[in-house]
Amino acid sequence: MQIQVNTSMDPDSLQTLMLLRNSRERLRERVKGEIIFAKPLLLxxxxxxxxxxxxxxxxxxxGVHKSRLVEAICATLLAREPGHSPNSIGFSRVEPAQRFRVLYVDTERNExxxxxxxLQQIKRMxxxxxxxxxxEFDFFSLIQVPRLRRYQALELYLTLDLERVPGVETVVVLDVITDCVANFNNPDDSMLLLDFxxxxxxxxxxxFVCVIHENPAGGDKPRGHVGTELMNKSSSQVQIAFEQDSKRKETELIKVTTLKNRVMAKQPPVYMRFDADRHxxxxxxxxxxxxxxxxxRTKLSQGTLLSFLSVNLKExxxxxxxxxxxxxxxDCSRTTALARVKELLQEGNRQLISANVTGPRLEKQRRGRNEFYSIVIPN
Structure with missing residues (x-):
């Protein structure tokens, strides 16, 4: 079906119709051949x-080191030597020889x-x-730009910059994206930015790699209406957080979880820590x-469980x-209790044997269809 263009339309309607027609023509050509999916820029x-x-x-x-995770991403993309590994946390380029431009836009830190x-850290890494x-490395801060003008400033810079170096693969970091609009809870401001x-x-x-804070009240929801739209539009969603102990206090262990990946299957979390010497x-x-x-699981560690069973498991x-x-x-769930009992049977007993400890151990025996547990002291 041919779309008829009515020249008496108002300019905005005419432009919109032309955009739709151009999209249709591009798609018609694309569906005629084999669809080859793009390779990832980063692993x-x-x-x-x-x-x-x-x-x-x-x-x-x-404060969970979001920006330092981004530093590793930028350093990997900018790596001077094709075989150089600029980080130890698992980022790597698919095409080591491919060159990228990286534009880092910051909105929080002082200049x-x-x-x-x-920025020095990225260069060093x-x-x-x-x-x-x-x-290939460009950067600027929006911190001096009034909030009401930040979106316009970002739009202007990106438009001019991309026209200056057309065709070059560019990765833009927005850290943090909610500071790039006048009001991150305003649907109009949010949609204006995401549409752009x-x-x-x-x-x-x-x-685009967009850094965003999570709601302070809890959960893993990115902040504001910008965060909601960003989740809908994003291809990958990575969360970084400090692990907590049984009393909900933060530990030095950092957990990086891929919450969303439109292309790959969900992968296991990766555990990290911050090295203060290397920053x-x-x-x-x-x-x-x-x-x-x-x-x-302090309330149910292997040692605590073994001590309890040694006293209370008489037969x-x-x-x-x-x-x-x-x-x-x-006061734990059945799942936790079962997991800790299994760990004590396997890992706990193995460690006792390796250490030549002759104290009590938990053992399991099958009697018919049933399993029975008992505490034994090896000779």
């Missing part, structure tokens, strides 16, 4: 995480030391010296991860009765 733990021409979220509460230090010029981002990824070789995120050691798991007991006993004593 995280060997899985695609950031793809070209997409909007991506890095979210978390205040005297905080933001410049972060990417393999450049402090005084080296990195043509969508137009850019549709017509230019540009990808960057590093992968957490296995011992720290195990300690974190124990901290979250063999059926598995169901054992779980009820543990649940009542430690």
């Amino acid at each position: 995280f733990q060997e899985r695609g995480i950031i793809y070209p021409n997409t909007i991506n979220i890095i979210q978390g509460k205040t 005297r030391d905080q933001f410049p230090f972060a 990417a393999g450049f010296g402090m005084g080296d010029e990195v043509p 981002l969508n137009q850019q990824i549709s017509h230019h070789n540009i990808t 960057e995120l590093v992968l957490a050691e296995e011992e720290l991860i195990r300690q974190g798991e124990d901290d979250r 063999p007991i059926a598995s169901g009765d054992l779980l009820s006993l543990v649940m009542d004593e430690f």
